Amino acid sequence: MTVKDFGSNPFSVCNWQAGSIEYIFDSEVNIGEIFARLTAAGGVGQIVGKHGSGKSTLLESLERHLTKSGLNVQKILLNSTKKSLPQNFLLSLQKKDTNTVHILDGYEQLSLLSKIKLRMKNLHNTGGFIFTTHKLAAFVPIIHKTIARYEIFQHLVRNMIKNNNFKINDKQIEQIFKETNGNFRDGFFKLYDLFEESIADFLGNSSH
Numbered sequence: 001m002t003v004k005d006f007g008s009n010p011f012s013v014c015n016w017q018a019g020s021i022e023y024i025f026d027s028e029v030n031i032g033e034i035f036a037r038l039t040a041a042g043g044v045g046q047i048v049g050k051h052g053s054g055k056s057t058l059l060e061s062l063e064r065h066l067t068k069s070g071l072n073v074q075k076i077l078l079n080s081t082k083k084s085l086p087q088n089f090l091l092s093l094q095k096k097d098t099n100t101v102h103i104l105d106g107y108e109q110l111s112l113l114s115k116i117k118l119r120m121k122n123l124h125n126t127g128g129f130i131f132t133t134h135k136l137a138a139f140v141p142i143i144h145k146t147i148a149r150y151e152i153f154q155h156l157v158r159n160m161i162k163n164n165n166f167k168i169n170d171k172q173i174e175q176i177f178k179e180t181n182g183n184f185r186d187g188f189f190k191l192y193d194l195f196e197e198s199i200a201d202f203l204g205n206s207s208h
Contacts, residue, residue: 009192009195009196010166010195011188011189011191011192012192013188015160016156016160016184016185016188018056018057018059018105019057022061023058023060024054024156026147026149026151029144031065034058034143034144035062035065035066037141037143037144038062038130038143041141041143042124043101043124043127043129044124044128044129044140044141045129045130045140045143046130046131046132046137046140046142047059047131047133047142047143047144047145048132048134048135048142048144048146049132049134049146049147049148050134050183051134051185051186052180052182052183052184052186053182053183053184054148054152054184055105055146056132058144058146059103059105059130062130063075063103066101070099071099071100071101071128072099072100072101072127073100073101073102073103074092074102074103075102075103075104075105076102076103076104078104078106078107079106079109083110084110084111084114085104085114085118089102090117090118090121093118093121093122093123093126094122095125095126096125097125097127098126099127100126101126101127101129101130102126102130103129103130103131104129104130104131104132105132106131107132107133108134115137123140130143148182148183148184150182153173153177153182153184153187154170154173154174154177157173157187157191166195166198167198168191168194176194
């Protein structure tokens, strides 16, 4: 076996970032049910869950479902380097447009003032408003709560390496899940490093 037999790193960000994989539900709930909950809530809802539990992945799956339903989607992604809403996003919330759904990934990044301004908007003005958050926002119904489960993490890992010669057992996968406190994102980063180390070890052994 040569280093080429290992293939590319299956845990590269492009293989698991939101949009690359479908959200996996751990119950009888599916994306259609989430859409039904959103409709019942008047098109306004929040997805709640801790870091790395799949909120952004679910949001991407929901976005695709909304687009297929003929709705326009306006999406904003907030993170540690981008913490404010663009003015045009706030302005669009004021327009009566029942065919446009607004999506905000990272509500918790907003300042208190921005959260207050957002709450003052008529969120039912448009076709819908959905956001992800780590902590419950009291003013909007919950349409789903993401929970990181080991069985799902194990399934994702096994699926990522099914066409790869990288070897890892279930005990190792479970240990990584525990070490990262169920944060899928951190778990994949750790697995990425483990894969790179396995190649380095292989090259080291081959040189002797």
